[in-house]
Amino acid sequence: MKRVGFFQTVQWKVVILYLLLILIAMQVIGAYFIRTAESYYVNNFTETLNTQANLLAMNIEKYLEVDTVPREDVDNLIRNLFVLRNADVQLLDQNGIVLTTTEENKSFIxxxxTRAEVNMALLGTRSESVQYNPETHQRVKVLAxxxxxxxxxxxxxxxVASMEEMYQTMSxxxxxxxxxxxxxxxxxxALGIVLARTITTPVKEITRQATAMANGDFNGSVRVYSEDExxxxxxxxxxxxxRLRQAIAQNxxxxxKLASILTHMSDGVIATDGDYNVMLINRPAQRLLGVDYKTTIGRSLYEVLSIPEDQEEGDSFFQPAAPVIVDMNVEGEERLIRFSFNMLKSHEADRKPGIIAVLQDVTEQEELERVRQEFVANVSHELRTPLTTLKSYLEALEEGAMHDPAIAGQFLQVLLSETDRMTRLVSDLLQLSRYDARQQLLDIRPVDVSQLLYDVRERFRIRIRQERIDLNLELPGKGLPFVRADRDAVIQVLDNLLSNAMKYSNENTTVTVRATQEDSMVRIEVADEGVGIRQRDLTRIFERFYRVDKARSRSMGGTGLGLSIARQIVLAHGGTIEITSEWQKGTKVSFTLPIEEEREHEAT
Incomplete structure (x- = not known):
């Protein structure tokens, strides 16, 4: 704030105003008083001079009637009757000759x-005037x-009467x-300064507090000096x-609160001005778009979203209509971002409204929706096939095939097989559903991994011989620690992995089961030398009902849920499951299980 000069302050202006008012009033009153006093003194002086002159003339009249004027008598008369000081009197005869005078210089007698006033008086005309005496430098009243x-x-x-005494009095x-x-x-x-201070001091207090408020300090208050206005x-x-402090605190x-909401909300939010320049962007939006706050603020939304800066296309894109899903490349990863736009109204009528953009990453939602649709389609397909078979065979039995014992027996075997297939499908679906809802109860106990792998190998011994495949079990020489697991659930995982390995392996190949310890986990690997899996299928291998070779899988009685169930079982144990494969060279599936800590200590 610009500093106010001393002579520009209200206090100084009030004092100057009062001084000018008093000065003008005193000048007006003084001028009127001086004029009145001067007029009074001049009139009084003139009246006194005339009165005494008339009285003296009346008394001297009898002395002028005689031929010889008694000078001494006239002088005594003048001294006794004429009381004005600093006044000279000359008595003249009818010829203008000075008979006597009160002046010290008696040479005039x-x-x-010959003065004009005397000549006029000798002619009978009274004459009076105010003149300046060059000898005495005084103003005098001349009366003839x-x-x-x-x-x-x-x-x-x-x-001739001097008026200086009167003017000295006036002076x-x-x-x-x-x-x-x-x-x-x-x-x-003095009074003006006191009065001005009573006015300006509170004003200065208010100005000081207003300046502090302008600088953001609302903690002070104004001192109240009086109860007036x-x-x-x-x-x-x-x-x-x-009130402002409360309003600002509330604001x-x-x-x-808004910043906290914007920061912690899962959806991204971007706010722009009327020119689509970014004014606000929260962290989820930065993460979804892969941008930085400092480099984003002030940039055009077209540039941030990599949209061509076409006004018509941009205005239509940013309209608050239905949400728009955009496929964006975020840090090298394809993501589906859903944008919802709303107008940000401005209080100024001449300003264009900005927009609020709400961003949501719907990649997983879209993927889940795709998986759900595929799941429904696969379940429908998997159920429709055995149901169609059941219906066809039942209709054939109803039409008379049941009366032929040979044909009826075959049909019943088919019906039982399809029923078992449906039962396995429903059981797998129920098991996956329980894992999804985290309702599957696991019987977690210490499990000897080595013994478990030996038991599994024994269970597959006959099948190995039938399919002419070797099953190789590799265990470390120092043995393996116990793991915390549900034995039956782990056997189910191994059964599934070994079954898949044998399904897709050729004769005279080897399936290797290997177990090793890695820190606090035990890793179990199942590797085959089969047809392998293409790279495009590896990312979806654990999806439900996903089959690499659909025709071959169905012909072997698979439901397409085995790997999904195995993955859910391993995750429920706190482990991980991975799969690697090379086409026509084989596949390796490995999973981990946590070590039983107490058993590990006993082993050490």
């Missing part, structure tokens, strides 16, 4: 006074008064008035500060 007896002019009185009055004006101005300035203004300002809380 006997000489003729005829002395008459009826119409006869006997002589004249010539009076003293002016000095007193000026002094009073100065004192009044000083008192007014300014005090009420201070109280109102304090109330405003308190900050809402802002933090």
């Amino acid at each position: 006997g000489q003729k006074n 008064l005829p002395i008459k007896k009826g119409t006869k002019i006997l002589g004249a009185l010539y009076l 003293q009055i002016n000095k007193i008035l000026a002094t009073g004006t100065g004192i009044a101005l000083l008192l007014t300035a 300014i005090g009420q203004l201070g109280q109102t300002f304090n109330l405003l500060t308190s 900050e809380a809402e802002k933090e």
Whole structure:
């Protein structure tokens, strides 16, 4: 904030205003008073001079009627009747000759006074004027008064009275008035400063607090000095500060709440201005798009989403209609992102509204939807095939085949086989369903892996001979620790893996079962030398009902759920399962099981 100069402050303006008001008032009053006093003194002086001159003329009249004027008597008369100080009186006869004078210079006696005022008085005309005496440098009142007896002019009185005493009195009055004006101005300035401070001090307090509020500090308050309007203004300002502090605190809380929601919500959020420049992007959106916050803020949404910057196409793409699913390459991985757009309204009518984009990664959802559709289709297909067979054979039996013992026996064997197939399918589905719902109860106990593998080999001994396949069991010489597992569930996994290995192996090949210890896990591998699996099928090998060779799998009685069940069993034990394969060279499936800690300590 710009600093206010001293002479620009309200306090100084109030003092100057009061001083000017007092000065103008004193000047007006002083001018009127001086004019009135001067007029009064001049009139009083003139009236006194005229009165005394008339009185003197009346009393001297009898002395001028005689031929010889008694000078001493006239001088005594003048001294006794004329009381004005600093006034000179000349008595002249009808010819203008000075008979006597009160002036110190007596040389004028006997000489003729030729002044115009005297001549006019000898002609019978009274004359008076204010003149400047060049000798004394004083203003004087000149009065020439005829002395008459009826119409006869006997002589004249010539009076010259100094007015300096009167003007000195006026000067003293002016000095007193000026002094009073100065004192009044000083008192007014002091009172003005006090009064201005009573006004400006609260205003300064409010200004200081307003400046602090402008800088973001809402913790201060204004000191209230009085209960008048300014005090009420201070109280109102304090109330405003308190309300603003509460509003800002509430706004900050809402802002933090919104930031927390945006940060922790699973969906991505992007906010733009009217020009589609990014103003806000939360972490899920950064993760979904593979971008950084600092490099994204301020960039165009077209650039962030890698959309061609076509205004018409962009406006149609960003319209708040149905959600749009876009296939995007995020850090080298293809992801399906669903965008939902909404308009971000602006309070300013001339500004274009921005948009809010909500991002959701629907890759897994779409994949689950695809798997679900395939699952439903596969289940329908797997059930329809045996049901069709059952229906056909039952219809044949109903039409008379049941009366032929040989044919009826064959048909019943087929019906039993298809029924077993359906039973196995339903059992597998129920088992997968229980694992998905985490309702499958495992009987976890210490299991001797070596003994378990020996038992499994014995179970497959006859089948190995029939299919002319060798089964090789490789175990470490120091033995294996016990694992924490459900023995029957692990046997089911091994049965499934060994069955698959034998199905897809040729005669005179070897299936190898290998077990090793890796840290706190035991790894079991089943490797064959069969046809192998193509790389495009490996990513989907554990999907339900997925078959690499569908015709061959169905002909061998497989349901397509074996590997899915094996994977769920291994994951339920806290282990992992992996598969590697080379086409026409063989396949290796390995899974891990956790070691029983107590048994491990006993072994060491």
